[in-house]
Amino acid sequence: MPKVLVNGIQVHYQKRGANGPDVVLIHGITSNLAMWYNGLLNGFVSEFHITAYDLRGHGLTDITPTGYTSENLAADLRALLDVLGLDKVIIVGHSFGGTVGLHFALDNPERVRGLVMMDSGVACLRYLRIIQDWWGWEGRPSDMKEKGLSLDKFLTLDSQQDVTEVIRHGLSVPRRAGFKKGQTGLTPRQQKLLDETRLGYEFRDVAGLTEERLKTVKTPVMALYGETSPYSKMAAHLAKIMPNTCHEVIEATGHFYAIHKPTMAVEKILPFLRDPEGFVRQRKSESEAVEVLAGELREK
Amino acid sequence: MTRERVRHDLVELLKDAREDWDHSVTVTDNTGIFNELGFESIDAVGLSSALEGHFEQALPFPEFMSKAKEQNLKDITVGQLLDFLMQNLESSAERKVA
Numbered sequence: 513m514p515k516v517l518v519n520g521i522q523v524h525y526q527k528r529g530a531n532g533p534d535v536v537l538i539h540g541i542t543s544n545l546a547m548w549y550n551g552l553l554n555g556f557v558s559e560f561h562i563t564a565y566d567l568r569g570h571g572l573t574d575i576t577p578t579g580y581t582s583e584n585l586a587a588d589l590r591a592l593l594d595v596l597g598l599d600k601v602i603i604v605g606h607s608f609g610g611t612v613g614l615h616f617a618l619d620n621p622e623r624v625r626g627l628v629m630m631d632s633g634v635a636c637l638r639y640l641r642i643i644q645d646w647w648g649w650e651g652r653p654s655d656m657k658e659k660g661l662s663l664d665k666f667l668t669l670d671s672q673q674d675v676t677e678v679i680r681h682g683l684s685v686p687r688r689a690g691f692k693k694g695q696t697g698l699t700p701r702q703q704k705l706l707d708e709t710r711l712g713y714e715f716r717d718v719a720g721l722t723e724e725r726l727k728t729v730k731t732p733v734m735a736l737y738g739e740t741s742p743y744s745k746m747a748a749h750l751a752k753i754m755p756n757t758c759h760e761v762i763e764a765t766g767h768f769y770a771i772h773k774p775t776m777a778v779e780k781i782l783p784f785l786r787d788p789e790g791f792v793r794q795r796k797s798e799s800e801a802v803e804v805l806a807g808e809l810r811e812k
Numbered sequence: 813m814t815r816e817r818v819r820h821d822l823v824e825l826l827k828d829a830r831e832d833w834d835h836s837v838t839v840t841d842n843t844g845i846f847n848e849l850g851f852e853s854i855d856a857v858g859l860s861s862a863l864e865g866h867f868e869q870a871l872p873f874p875e876f877m878s879k880a881k882e883q884n885l886k887d888i889t890v891g892q893l894l895d896f897l898m899q900n901l902e903s904s905a906e907r908k909v910a
Binding site: 513514524526528544545546547548549550551553554557566571572690691692693699701774 | 846852853880885
């Protein structure tokens with residue numbers, strides 16, 4: 513399988529698609545690049561040249577004890593793009609994958625034409641996240657309770673910097689879909705990742721991605737969030753403070769729409785990929801027009 | 813290439829894809845790769861790369877996987893993988909791995 517040496521580790525990647533603009537797909541924590549094989553990848557391959565890869569410690573990429581902050585993983589991405597000869601890309605990242613993309617865009621603005629943040633949380637804005645809205649909690653109280661995790665205990669664990677046990681609980685409940693429906697989602701690889709690394713601590717690190725720094729993002733960003741996502745408020749705030757960002761919503765779905773609603777996700781994302789700057793400009797001017805209209809109506 | 817020959821190569825590649833392969837398992841066309849052979853989706857992606865390397869051509873594996881998920885299949889059997897290979901090894905000889 514295709515692997516390259518990046519920052520001292522073997523990184524697994526897959527390339528697919530046309531001779532179009534380069535698009536890089538980044539999965540979230542404890543996931544891997546197979547998440548894109550549900551129709552999302554297919555939705556992009558006729559127009560774009562897609563590179564998907566497994567983050568450090570994930571999928572078929574090597575595991576290391578540390579190196580899981582957004583800053584570390586953005587450095588891995590830069591080295592990967594250098595090795596693969598990808599000069600300028602559009603990044604599509606799910607959950608923490610979008611955070612890595614954001615960190616990369618801040619560190620390397622000249623390398624990024626656009627960024628799609630698919631329901632991504634940013635550590636410095638955790639105060640805007642509403643964990644009670646988390647679909648995984650909402651739909652799983654009985655699963656969690658069986659494992660001795662009440663909402664209060666969950667919130668206590670979640671408020672800490674090290675959320676290894678929260679992740680372990682989340683993965684341990686039976687899978688709700690897929691080829692292994694009903695079986696535990698905690699695979700031996702994920703077990704190893706949680707047992708032997710500082711992932712659960714480091715991915716919550718602000719790692720220099722402060723609110724002040726977010727205000728300097730020049731890259732066109734589509735913040736695409738599920739309607740019932742625990743990050744909805746965060747998304748609206750990102751669109752407010754990041755100058756070139758539009759907030760888009762996928763109706764009637766939550767944090768994992770990338771997995772459960774791939775067709776809807778592709779429909780929303782494709783226009784952005786075709787012209788990131790033009791797309792954001794148009795959406796911002798539309799929302800400004802709506803605000804002006806709303807203001808006029810209020811005055812009347 | 814005959815179906816029997818492709819089947820032989822496929823089973824060898826399945827074994828290579830699993831570090832903890834159980835050699836007591838008898839693989840038939842009805843064997844499910846996820847629930848019986850213990851594959852995860854990422855192993856299947858790794859297998860697709862091994863197949864492309866072995867047969868020296870690109871295969872529409874993402875389409876195959878997403879179709880299986882759309883159809884809510886409970887598993888992908890060795891027979892289904894074999895059908896996929898026979899169909900695509902015959903029809904896409906001109907395609908090369910990127």
